[in-house]
Amino acid sequence: MLKSIGFNEVFTPKIYPDDPNFRSASVDWEHDQYLTIPADDLAILNATDWYKGGNRRSWELASRYFDVAFVMLYRPDTFEAAQKHFEGQVLWRTFGLSNGNTYSSILSSHPFYEPAYASIRKLYGRFWFAEAYDHLHEVEDRYLRSKAVFLPLGMNSASRPRPEEWTGTDRRTLFVCPDVNFNPVYEEIYRKFRRDFPNLPCVIGGAQSIAVDDDRVLGYLPYDEHLRNMKQLRVMFYHSTEPTHIHFHPFEAIVAGMPLIFMGGGILDRFGGKKLPGRSATIREARKKLDRILAGDEKFIREVRESQHILLEPMKPENCRAAWEVGMAKVLSSANSPQAVKETKAVRIAILTEPSDLQVAEQAADLIVNGAREAGRSIKVVIGIRRAAGAGINRLEPQSRYATRDFGWEATDAQHVNRAMHYGRAFSRPRHDRYVFPNDGMNNFLDCDIWVLANGELKHTPVPLRPLILHADRTSLAADLDNGDLPDKWLSGIASLSNAVVTNEERASSIFVGMEGVSPANLLVMRSPPTLEDSKSYWELIEECL
Amino acid sequence: MPVRKYGIYLAYGPIKNFTAEGLGRHLGEFLKAAQDLDDVEFVIAAPSWFREPYEELREEFNLREDAFKLLIPENPPLLWVGYSWLDRLKKRLDARRRRGSRPARIGLRAKVSRWGKSQIRRLVGVRSLWVLLALLPLALVALPFVTVMLLIWLVGKLLRRLLPQRFISPTRWRGKISKVAHVAGSIVGALRGRVYKAMQDAESRYLSELANKQDDVLAWYTPSAFWPNFNLIAAPKVICIPDVVFSEFPLPFASEQEGGDRLRTTFDAIADIIESGDHFITYSVEIRNTTLGEKFGVPTSKVTVIPHGANRLDRYITVTGFTDNDKASLITSQQYLAAALGKCLNNASAPRLAFGEPAFLFYASQFRPNKNVQTLLKAYAFLRRERGLSLKLILTGDPRHSPLGRFLKENDLDDDVLCLRGLTQKELAACYKLAHLAVNPSLAEGAMPFTLTEAISVGTPAIMGDIPVTSEIITREHLREAILFDPYDWRELAAKIEWALKNRNDLLKLETDFYDEELVKRSWSVVVREYVAALDLAASKGKPDGSLGHGR
Known part of the structure; x- marks a missing residue:
């Protein structure tokens, strides 16, 4: 479709998840030949697992060559990375949800998707709710509704129906219901079908990831066999009354010439009205029609x-083309309107530490400064030193090579943090009852872009208003490592609360990954003594977090 | 010349001393320059209670009577009556509460007794028989009253002897009354707040209706993002967003002390108006890019940046017609300062300083989280105690309900740091003029703080925090080095104050040159022209053919 309306260069991912939900996915290398991207860069794009979110470099590369990215909500990482590192328009491809779910409700109620919600909100004008059916946005919240662009879902074979091939010699009904024992939604559909249509001669199509104890369930079929069924089975029944979701198989049946008996109230009513002979208002009516x-x-x-x-x-x-032309023109007109100019300001880094760990904080600062220099980035580092008097008057002279600032950890409650996150446009909510923030008597280190915690000694979770890196030095870790623990005085779970962990203690890595749930991608274990490569990796980690 | 007509939408609530407020001064300067435009006419839509403030503006800024067409409803809404009544009641209850918590004052009994004694003294001094005879009927009429009062007094005296002390303690009853007044005051206050909100909402909605009837107005401008009903206007709209400081300082502004969930409602209204607005004016590139761009996703194409004109204070204290005008101006300033010292909230001895020649640093600012007062206090305490600085520090915020009040007390700074509240423009100008140095350590503003132009206009040097909105204007490197400091580092601020005091004349010369060569040239007529250009742009975008129509 994109090519037919003039988008000559389209990149498609070459890696997709090993997930039963992606059973019908395939890789298409066809479009690579039309890309005018240098081979090395294309190789990087092709080697990227976009469904896992990709990485900063890949997105920046994509940003260089593409104006528009289509994304789906598989993992929130994709949205986060696109928001942070892609400068073009981001189109969330949506096909509607069933069971009364809306995209808004899923984004707001499911903690797993919370980062995606925040990313969508932070994309502002670059975000689009690219709906496959023109009414999907009607049930969504304003931030999605107002960004709807209708890019209809078509089906190539719809233009080439083959009704003459249908014979209907197999006097059974085809009901399609995949993944019965895998997906609870389909399980319920299957059970309801059995309840509603007792003794109906039928077969149940669709691949099954987990076997179903029912002779009528066909499971995965080779393509030829599937085609034969479409030609020979007498009728298809389509159950869905969902106004915002539809499957492809009813259309496949029509292309194949198979009579379709379907329930009213769904999207098919929008396509064909309410007077089609195959439409049924009730199960009883459907049964009568199937029997006939x-x-x-x-x-x-x-x-x-x-x-x-x-x-x-x-x-x-x-018939879809005109809507695509209008929709993509709308997207591109927005892409052409100038956004705020992104200035390359110095990255401001706060390293928060105890007076006794000042040396560790300075070592962290050295590593970061070297890494940034290698990357050609300008940075400002300030070391926050926790004082008993907090941000009050302190007569101690700072003895550091870096700029220092006194602070105290101040505890606060979730209501306060909730409002602060709201004002700070974090687009997420607190998950803990109590928090701490580094009170410096000014803006609580929010003038900095990232916080590096050079010690895990806290009473509560730090407020999630800035990305946090835990810098775990071996001097703090050594005593407790033999027991397989992080130091007792550290806040429990501080590693998993952090966006990334940096350590120079090899033995701690298994604890961070195995016991604390730190993703290996977010853990940097440095050599001892650290090398320039470690500095570069440290900086790379910071860039990923920003 | 064809005249284009634009609207100004003002939905302020009932407001007093409007011309003394920053918003009032800004509007006054704007209108003063706008009234002289040949090709543009302004219509002002404002609530009924804005008539008085508008008259104040007219007088203060010499606005011609026919300069603007006014869309101000003749009669206030009925709710206004309810609001005014609640407002008066709240003030009485507050006064009652304050009285209750104060140490004992002269009681009613003492007052009656004192009056009675004075009358008796007068009576016994009467020399004329006729007067005495004339008073007799009066005494006869008064006799039953006096008898009853005497009885009550006797019973009261008896009860005081019989009842335990705690029942009849006047402080006990005063405390009770105070508590009742406190609760009643809170209820009335909340009710007044709701009525206020409803009334302002209704009136601003009505204003939008009035605005929608003005077919010849090409576009409307509002100087505030606090009025969501502005969006009800159908014509193209331009909204001024000076800043959204909540989103830059989320933690301090989210505290209960700053208003808790009440403030959140305000924030949501602002966010809503930004997210649905057509076109915006802001005062700095920083706010356009960071606040509007990054925090609210507003594209730059929707924002016009119009830096402030120079804000001068010299006219308030410049005296002419004397042999020595400078001396006369100085004496005038000293008198204003004496009045200002009388408004000190944290030091009862402050007014006495006026007998001498007070030497001080000056920071004119409210006590808000972004103003960074604590950093200045830390630097000042260091200079005062460790470096022998012999200057007071004058601030203009209210420390009574602020953490800074505690900070002053805990660090024994109330003697040296004077918080003067509610200064008039004249007093403000005097403070600037008589200060050794003006200091502004603010961490975030919508534009470069007025401190520099206000101080220089009266001949005082200023130093300011190096924040993006300031370095946008102060672009010359040698000026930056002289004037700016890192506002996050109190040690650097202290060093800068020392340096500035030591090199006061050089700094003043440097700043005065910059003021004369660049800042002062940005007059309000230049600024108003830029506002008109922004309105032209919005109006042309609102037309299907992109043209700019003209008023009838």
């Missing part, structure tokens, strides 16, 4: 087959 077709009521079969073509019209690519 199974009994060989030729007249009725003809009526259904001849009328159901109308349902293919919105799916024909030639």
Whole structure:
């Protein structure tokens, strides 16, 4: 579709997840030949696992060559990385949800997707709710509704129906319901079908990730066998009454010429109205119609087959093209309007520490400064030293090579933090009852872009208003490592609360990954003594967190 | 010349001393320059209670009577009556509460007794028989009253002897009354707040309706993001967003002390108006890029940056017509300062300083989290105690309900740091003029603080925090080095104060040159022209053909 409306260069991912939900996915190298991207860069893009979020370099590369990125909500990492590192328009491809779910409700209620929500909000004008059906946005919250762009979902074969191939010699109903024992939604659909249509001669199509104890369930079929079924089975029943979600198989049935009996109230009503012979308002009506077709009521079969073509019209690519042209023009016109100029300001880094760990903080600062210098980035480092008097008057002279600032950890409650996150446009909510923040008597180190904690000694979780790196030096760790623990005086879970962990103690890495849930990608174990490569990696980690 | 017509939408709540407020001064300067435009006319839509402040503006800024078309409703809404009543009641209750918590004052009994004694003294001094005879009927009429009062007094006396002391303690009853007044005051205060909100909402909605009837107004401008009903206007709209300091200082502004969830409602209204606005004016590139761009996703194409004009204070204290005008101006300033010292909130001895020649540093600012007063206090305490600095520090915030009040007390700074509240423009100008140095350590502002132009206009040097909005204006490196300091580092601030005091004349010369060569040239007529250009842009965007129509 994109190519047909003039987008000559389209990149498609070459890696997709080993997840049963991606069973029908495939890799298409076809489009690479039309890309005018240098081979080395293309190789990086092709080697990137975009479904896992990609990484900063890949997104920056994508930013260089592409104006628009289509993303799906598989993992929130993708949204986060796109928001941080891609400068073009980000289109969230949406096909509607079932069971009364909305995208807004999932984003706001599911902690796993919270980062995606925050990223969408922070994308502002660059974000688009690219809906496959033109009414999906109607049930969404304003931030999605106002950014809706209609890019209809088509089906290539809809333009080439083959009704003449259908014979209908197998006097059974085809009901498609994949993943019965895997996906609770489909499980419920399957059970309801069994309840509603007892003794209906039928087969149940769709691949099953986990075997189903029912002879009528076909499971995965080779393509030829699937085609044969589509030609020979007498009728298809489509159950869905969802107004915002539809499957492809009813359309495949119509393309194949198979009569389709479907329930009213769903998207098919929007496509064909409420008067089609195959439409049923109730299960009883559907059963009657199925029985008539199974009994060989030729007249009725003809009526259904001849009328159901109308349902293919919105799916024909030639009918989708105009909407795509309008939609993509809307997206691109926004892309062309100047956004705020991104200045390359110095990155400001706060290293928060105890007076006794000042040396560790300075070593961390040295590593970061060297890494930034190698990357050609300008930075400012301030070492925050916790004092008993907090941010009050302190007569001690700072004895550091770096700028220092006195502070005290101040405890506060979730309501306060909730408001602060709201004002700070964090687009997320606190998950703990109590928090601490480094009170410096000014803006609590929020003038800095990132906080590095050169000691884990806290009473509560630090407020999630800045990315946090835990710098765990071996001098703090050594005593407790033999017991397989982090220091007792450290806040429990501080490593997993951090965006990344840096340590120079090899033995601690297994604790961070195995016991604290730190992702290996977010853990840097440095050599002893650290090398320039460690500095570079440290800086790379900071860039990923920013 | 064809005249284009633009609207100014002002939905301020009932407001007093409008011309003394920053917003009032800004509007006054704007209107003063706007009234002289040949090709543009302004219509002002404002609530009924804005008539008085508008008259103040007219007088203060010499606005011609026919300069602007006013869309100000004749009669206030009915809710206004309710609001005014609640407002008066709240003030009485507050006064009652304050009285209750104060040490005992002269009681009613003492007052009656004192009056009675004075009357008796007068009576016994009467020399004329006629007067005495004339008073007799009065005495006869008064006799039953006096008898009853005497009885009450006797019973009271008896009860005081019989009842335990705690029942009849006047402080006990005063405490109770104070508590009742406190609770009643809170209830009335909350009710007044709700009525205020409803009334302002209704009036601003009505204003939008009035605005929508002005077909010849090409676009509307509002100087504040606090009025969501502005968005009800159908014509193209331009909203001024000076800053959204909440989002830059989320932790301090989210505290209960700053208003808790009440403030959140205000923030949401601002966020809403930004997210749905057509076009914006802001005062600095920094706010356009960081606050509007990064925090609210507003594209730069929707924002016009219009830096402030120079804010001068010299006219308030410049005296002419004397042999020595400078001396006369100085004496005038000293008198204003004496009045200002009388407004000190944290040091009862402050007014006595006026007998001498007070020497001080000056920072004119409210006590808000972004103003960074504590850093200045830390630097000042260091200079005062470790470096022998013999200057007071004059601030203009209210320390009574602020953590800074505690900070002053805990660090024994109340003697040296004077917090003067509610200064008039004249007093403000005098403080600037008589200060040795003006200091502004603010961490965030919508534009370069007025400190520099205000101080230089009266001949006092200033130093300021190196923040993006300031370095946007002070672009010359040698000026930056002289004037600016890192506002996050109190040691650097202390060193800068020492340096500035030591090199006061050089600094003043440097700043005065910059003021004369650049800052003062940015007059309000230049600024108003830029506002008109922004309105032109918004109006042309609002037309399908992108053209700029003209008023009838």
